[in-house]
Amino acid sequence: LTGVQIRYNFMAECIFCKIVAGEIPAAKIYETNSVLVFLDIHPVSKGHALVVPKEHFDDMISATDEIVKDVFTTGKKVMLAMKEALDADYVAVSVVGIDVSHFHIHLIPRYYEDNLENFWPQGKYEEWEIEKYADKIKDLLKQI
Ligand SMILES: [Zn+2]
Numbered sequence: 001l002t003g004v005q006i007r008y009n010f011m012a013e014c015i016f017c018k019i020v021a022g023e024i025p026a027a028k029i030y031e032t033n034s035v036l037v038f039l040d041i042h043p044v045s046k047g048h049a050l051v052v053p054k055e056h057f058d059d060m061i062s063a064t065d066e067i068v069k070d071v072f073t074t075g076k077k078v079m080l081a082m083k084e085a086l087d088a089d090y091v092a093v094s095v096v097g098i099d100v101s102h103f104h105i106h107l108i109p110r111y112y113e114d115n116l117e118n119f120w121p122q123g124k125y126e127e128w129e130i131e132k133y134a135d136k137i138k139d140l141l142k143q144i
Pocket of ligand 1: 014
């Protein structure tokens with residue numbers, strides 16, 4: 001198989017592309033010309049939604065700036081509705097990056113008393129180590 005064929009076959013199996021195409025049912029809640037929002041069938045909390053571009057991009061890095069903007073501005077709008085409709089205290093936004101290989105963000109309604117983890121396990125830096133990590137990323141950003 002050529003790279004193009006592998007990519008095509010992969011996309012043909014992409015569960016989010018199938019949802020966008022209507023080949024797999026989903027609880028759709030909002031859409032624009034470029035973005036679709038539907039509920040995750042394995043919710044972290046009830047109402048947990050996914051915002052996906054209708055066009056396939058493997059991840060956030062490969063998506064265009066315009067698509068990233070559309071996904072996040074649509075996410076903001078849905079987040080407002082979610083907070084009101086579900087009486088959530090706040091809505092967590094997450095880009096996991098390793099679950100489904102079709103760029104998406106998670107919108108998770110949260111409640112102060114929901115007893116879920118607030119974030120992932122947290123570590124700490126050795127003395128001066130934080131500057132080293134900041135410099136590594138800053139140096140690379142100068143090349144982009
Ligand atoms: Zn896809």
